[in-house]
Amino acid sequence: MTGIGVRGFLGLLLFGMLGVGFNFFQPLTSTVFRASIFFIALLGGIICIKNRRQLNKIELCSFVAISCILAMLAASMRSGYDGGLYHLPHQVWLRTEPIVVGLANLHGRFGFSSLYEYMGAALWVKDNFILLSYLQASFIVFFLLFLIEQSRNAEGAHQVLLLGVVANFIVFHDYIYEEKIDKDLALELWYTYTDLPAGILFTVTFLYGHWLVSQKSSVQRNEWSIFSLLLLAALLLKISSVPLVLWFLFVVLYRIVSKRDNPFPVLISLVLPTGFMFVWFLKNIISTGCLLYPLSSSCIDVPWSAKINALKDAQWITAWARHPGSGLYSLQDNGWFLSWWYPHYYPFLIKLLLSGGVVGILYVGIALRSKFASVKVLDIRFWGAVGVMALSLLFWFWKAPTPRFGIGVFFLFFPVVFLFFSGYDFDLSVKINKPIQVAVIVGLLFFSFYIGTPWKKISQQNLFSFKAITVPTPKTQADVTYGVRVIGGDQCWLSPQCSPYDRPPLSSWHGVKTFYNFNYYKSSQ
Known part of the structure; x- marks a missing residue:
């Protein structure tokens, strides 16, 4: 399954890693780096033109239509309240200097260093950030194309899971742009933030792994390569995607033990991701003295180690997510849940239940038109998928329970859990015509964007050029x-x-x- 959506995510990963590699030697405004990106993009365009007959017409038309719609959304995108705080200042360093030894000693937040920062730093046009908004929107473009690609190949339980994710996404989409509620409650689309891109890659990686689990034939080496690279992209965008490592291991072990797949292609597929990860670790050690900032236990004994900053940042992120502006008391007792978190996020919890209800109604409707095969209550596939979702939810709630930090989990949790309770192996008694299914999914997604788009904020000026914020510079x-x-x-x-x-x-x-x-x-x- 290597349609436009998957290729788009892999292209973004390559774009970011090129930035990481070049920043060892040059700032990301260097002519050499920009020329390299241009020629790689040109080469990709030439390859697409030569292979145009292999492109699926549905995917190509969907790509054009979705891109046009999301161009309008990008025109109304905001920077986010942390944009000028440290995201853009960190990109200033990437744009003006090669890699700086011990940069996290200057400010701990520079140690987080998501792959998204390296993409964004290369897209400034002087102090104009319009390309950053299109970068953020491109993740949604490729996500929707990925869902369409999956809908053309899905069968059985994976088909039902996909429909559940689409229904869940439609409910949550309106919430992404909701402005009548507190900004902490909304999963807003901000062009300096990594939360939505990381959540999308979390969802895509899980769905791709579930598709591999559901395959009746052996998994090919290129499919293992795609799975491992998607996992790497999710981890480099945000380290909170680490529960996906367990999902990757589960899928590999399930295919090898239960389906008797050859383990050799899996090992071969890990060569490139391992190389990328080595470069990433080296970059982290140089700039922070830690393998995975802000995990203080990963810091090594080098003179420029920012271990103290890592420990403080990890504590403050958790404390702030549990009860902002209240010190570190929430790290000592659980009073934060009833004193602030639950009353404040009650509307968000209602939204979660609403999305779960929509998914549940969809599954009931599918069940009424289905004939269930024999279901093994202890089927390992049950516990693998649900176990990873449960651990992901607990990890989010315990470490940083802010809604925008758990977007990927929210997209998947109810579709996966309800699939567990409804039975895993079943065949649809009435086969859904694939073109009709794709058309319905595309139509529903477009409708969700129509009702969730802040049309009043869109203008011709914002569509082509805007200066949302400037990087603050103190006296x-x-x-x-x-x-x-x-x-x-x-x-x-x-x-x-x-x-x-x-x-x-x-x-x-x-x-x-x-x-x-x-x-x-x-x-x-």
Whole structure:
């Protein structure tokens, strides 16, 4: 299954990894990097033209139609309240400097360093961010195309799961653009945020793995490669996608043990993702001193290690998600749930139940028109899919229970759990005509975008060019010790070439920028 949707996600992964690789040596505004991206895109276009007869007409027409609709959505997209706080300032560093040793010592949030940052940093047009909004929208374009591709190939339980995800997505789509509720409750589409792209890759990776589990024939090497690369993309967008590693292992073991698939293609498929992961770990070690920031246990003993920042950031993310602006009390007791979280997110929970109800009604309707095959209550496929969903939900709730951090789990949870209770193996007694099924899914998705789009915000000016925000730059003054420091507060992370009082200054070591004084370290030994 390598339609436009899957290829689009793999292309975005390659785009981001090229940025990571080039940033070891050059800033992402370098002519060499931009020329490389241009020629790769040109080569891809030439290949598509040569293979145009192999393109599915439904997918191609859907791609054009969805792209046109989402261009309108991109015109109304906002930056997000963390955009100027650290997302865009971090991209400033990627655009102006090669990789900086110990950058997370300047500000811990720079250590998170999602793959999305490397994509976005290459798309600025001076201080214009319109291409960042189209980058965000492209994830939805490829997601919808992926659902359409799946609908053309799905059968049995996977077909039902796909319909459940589509129904769930339609309910949640209106919530993404809801403006009448608190901004913390909405899964808003913000062009500096990684939450929606990471949630989409979480959903896509799980669905692709479920499709492999459902296959009657042996899984091919290229299919294992796609699965492993989708998993890698989800992890590099946001480390909270880590429960998918268990899903990957489950799918591999199920195919090898139960279906007697050859394990050798699986090992071969892991070569490229392993290489990408090695580059990513190397980048993390250089900029943070940790393999997986902010996991403090992954920090190694190097002079520029930001282990203290990692520990603090991990604590504050959890505390802020449980009860914003209330200190760290929520890490010591569970009073945060009833005192703030439940009353505040009650409308969101109602929305979750509504989406679950829609999926349940859909499944009941399908069950009435189906004939169930014999279902094994202890079928391992039951426990694999539901177990991963349960662990993902618990992981989200315990570590960072903010709605936008769990988008992927919310898209999948009810469709997967209800499929578990309704029975796994069944055949539709009335076969659905594939073109009709695809047309219905496309129509429903388009309708959901129509009712969920803030049409009043769309204008011709916003469609082609807008300056939503500028990167904030605080006032600075000369300092004998640090060279430059901020006037009035520890806000130096807003400005390159600047260090707070209690952190090392920006220095140079053999021509490499660093936030650690290596010469001082050597003299003190």
